Amino acid sequence: MKWIxxxxxEYADMWVALEGDRVIAASFNAKxxxxxxxxxxxxxxFFVHMExxxxxxxxxx
Amino acid sequence: MIVRHLxxxxxxxxxEDVSWGxxxxxVLRVGLHTVDLKVKLDTGAxxxxxxxxVGERLGLTIEDGQVEQKIQDASGNAFDTFGHEVTIEVLExxxxxxxxxxxxxxxxxxxxxxxxxxxxxxxxxxIDYDRELYLSPYDD
Numbered sequence: 001m002k003w004i005x006x007x008x009x010e011y012a013d014m015w016v017a018l019e020g021d022r023v024i025a026a027s028f029n030a031k032x033x034x035x036x037x038x039x040x041x042x043x044x045x046f047f048v049h050m051e052x053x054x055x056x057x058x059x060x061x
Numbered sequence: 062m063i064v065r066h067l068x069x070x071x072x073x074x075x076x077e078d079v080s081w082g083x084x085x086x087x088v089l090r091v092g093l094h095t096v097d098l099k100v101k102l103d104t105g106a107x108x109x110x111x112x113x114x115v116g117e118r119l120g121l122t123i124e125d126g127q128v129e130q131k132i133q134d135a136s137g138n139a140f141d142t143f144g145h146e147v148t149i150e151v152l153e154x155x156x157x158x159x160x161x162x163x164x165x166x167x168x169x170x171x172x173x174x175x176x177x178x179x180x181x182x183x184x185x186x187x188i189d190y191d192r193e194l195y196l197s198p199y200d201d
Contacts (some may be wrong), residue, residue, distance in 0.1 A: 004079050004099065030114035030166075048099040049112070049172060051081045 004048060013052040017045045070195035072152040078192055079117060087174065087195065089160075093121040098172060102185075102194070106175030108132065109149070109160040113119060115172060116162035121145050123162050130161055131167075140168045149179055152196055156182045158187035 001022050017024040017037040024045055025036030037045040077084050088095060089111070094190040096118050100111075110132060116123050126143025133139050142161035149156050150173070158178030163169060174180070186195040 002077060004077050004084065008079070030112060031117070034114070034118050043093070044097055046083075046086075046097045046099070049170075051079070052170070055081065 004050065008050060011050045013050060015047060015049050017042070017047055019045055068195075070184065070186060070197045071201060072154070072196045074152055074196065076192050076194055081171065083189070083194065085151060085174070086087070089115065089119060090150065091119040091121060091145070092150040094118065100172040100174055103171075103173040103175050104180060106173045107177055108142075108175045109158065109173065109178050110161060110169055110175065111162050111172045112164045112168065113166050116143075116145060119145075119147065119160065123164060126162065128159065128161075132161060134169050137147045140165060149174070151179075154183070154196065154198055158182070171197065 003018065011026055014026045014028055015030045015033040016026045017033050019042050024040050024042055025033045027033045033047065074085065081101060084099045085102050087098050087100050089098065096115055098115065100105060108130070113123055123143050127144045128144030130142050130144060131139045132142050141164040143164060144159040144161050146157060147160050149158055149160070156179065182199055184197045184199055184201070187193070
């Protein structure tokens with residue numbers, strides 16, 4: 001799955017619900033994405049919180 | 062003299078090449094509630110930490126967690142979390158662990174699998190050049 005790599009800029013900092021490579025919902029609000037995925041009737045949506053566009057290289061947690 | 066060390070693993074996972082680390086697919090489960098997520102594998106994180114909204118999606122009342130824990134983020138800022146027991150599934154392997162959910166929405170900015178409760182239950186190998194992760198239960 002290369003979806004995250006290919007869509008990082010487009011969905012920067014957003015929560016995204018996916019079914020395979022199909023976007024079900026995207027929003028800066030996690031709850032809104034969860035609810036939209038439920039409303040779409042997808043049995044097992046896949047969620048990812050995308051990295052912000054202006055994120056600096058990560059130097060360790 | 063070079064001593065070679067050989068390990069074997071049950072699972073191999075090809076992870077995505079992203080700037081923010083090593084992403085792995087995780088299923089979190091509490092009772093009948095399930096969330097499928099892509100999170101960051103972070104060997105530097107002491108705990109497994111998730112955003113508040115993830116815990117709520119699992120049907121948890123965050124402040125009812127059995128442990129209250131302050132956690133420091135990469136910038137040195139501390140935030141409050143509450144520990145809850147959840148089932149963590151990664152590449153077919155399940156463990157039940159205490160993970161921490163942020164008290165405040167939108168924190169932390171990354172959902173991570175860390176050492177206590179996950180990494181300490183497995184043997185893990187990485188070949189980052191090839192974006193490969195190998196995994197077996199610790200007692201395998």
